[in-house]
Amino acid sequence: MSKFPVVIIDDLYGALEDTAAVLEELGLFQIKGKFTSVRDAEVYFFKKDEKVYIIFCDIEMPDCSGLDAIKRLRNYCSHFVFVTGFAKEYALDGHKVHVDGLLSKPVEADELLDLVKHLKSKVPTSSTDRDLKPEPTIFLDFVDPKSELHLARKNGPPMRKHPENKRVYEKVPVALAEIAYLKKTGNYIHFYALRPNDQFVLLGVLNKRMMDMDDLLQQDPRFVRMDQSVFINLNYVKKVGLEGVSVGSKFLSVSKSRADELKRRLMMMDISHKL
Structure with missing residues (x-):
């Protein structure tokens, strides 16, 4: 059988x-x-x-x-x-x-x-x-060898050669729900998760423009852009201030041009009470 x-x-x-x-x-x-x-x-x-x-x-x-x-x-x-x-x-x-x-x-x-x-x-x-929708997933490059994600794997993901002759890890699928915030630094967008102990873990990076992230995340009510280089996941907001929000223990400021949109989205998600 x-x-x-x-x-x-x-x-x-x-x-x-x-x-x-x-x-x-x-x-x-x-x-x-x-x-x-x-x-x-x-x-x-x-x-x-x-x-x-x-x-x-x-x-x-x-x-x-x-x-x-x-x-x-x-x-x-x-x-x-x-x-x-x-x-x-x-x-x-x-x-x-x-x-x-x-x-x-x-x-x-x-x-x-x-x-x-x-x-x-x-x-x-x-x-x-x-009536169950699968969680959207994004593929990220390079998992930090010191991150919790990498250490959880005994052998680690297989390595491959980057077109720029840099050694990076194989692309890793990450659910959008797990991304607490993302930030553009230099040529790369860094994606971070937030663990229960308020520690941030680097999930991976992408060599993309923030405009590309606008196209991906604008339809997702959980994500809002804070300024030219930062998106946050509203589900991870722990406190709302006059000039920004706290995601875990990290305070992220909002630009004046995006403050009204942030306030509107916080009210939609019923998070504005976390003052």
């Missing part, structure tokens, strides 16, 4: 291996990949261009919650299943994002078998039926 291809995502290595052990013990699954971050799984799917039967995903993870991961990875699987130590607490949230199953940690074999029976009797709904 052919096995079900699956992928497992959990930021805790021990929990990841525990889940994998139960899956292997049943003999019903072919584990295509085990990942400690959503981005690593996303990179895998971009490179392999394949679909698996189930993605088993933790919910509480530092780089991206399972509730966000389902938006980014749903098109790569027939079924998306949450694996969490807080199954009861997340049951309603799972229903809202159309998750196909919810398993408690540690995963039990009989619970897993019941899930498989349920999924086999269920006809996967189309993406239009789910």
